[in-house]
Amino acid sequence: EPEVTQTPSHQVTQMGQEVILRCVPISNHLYFYWYRQILGQKVEFLVSFYNNEISEKSEIFDDQFSVERPDGSNFTLKIRSTKLEDSAMYFCASSETPNGVGEQYFGPGTRLTVT
């Protein structure tokens, strides 16, 4: 069964450093998403991406965040200058059709720890 994969599984970085979280969505999916889950809290939407542009973003997704699909398979989330409060589990998801019609398949997550 096709699945979404994410690398690395755990990333430790120092405050102020840039990090790139990588995802490989399911191959025939066209819609891509990033969510985050701060420890003990609910899963929160960050951004959705379709046709090489952001289709929707949340208030959390400020200028320090960016997303990119650098090639035909990868989808990345970049955090330019990490803060302590960016420590969370970051989930990538993909869907064949837009939300509301297509279900989103989630990857296993990348745990980001900012020290």
Next chain:
Amino acid sequence: AQSVTQPDIHITVSEGASLELRCNYSYGATPYLFWYVQSPGQGLQLLLKYFSGDTLVQGIKGFEAEFKRSQSSFNLRKPSVHWSDAAEYFCAVGVDSSYKLIFGSGTRLLVRP
């Protein structure tokens, strides 16, 4: 704005007992409803979804959920819980006008032997 409420933070049931996890949503029209499960250290796995039609939906692992429009609810049920069902369960809502899923705060299920 849409919201999802899962009123139970923790639920403990005995193995073999029945289970019902509650989910209420706030949205003016009929949303798209999902239940996801998250085992410790794992990602989110879709258990079942409701888009339209029959209000009782069947999912994987023996789970089912019933959409009740009058109560704005989408409760998850299982007739006989197994120890491997211990996990965190998230209800989520999607709407036509948005790409995002809105998650509830989750219910942690503990299973007594």
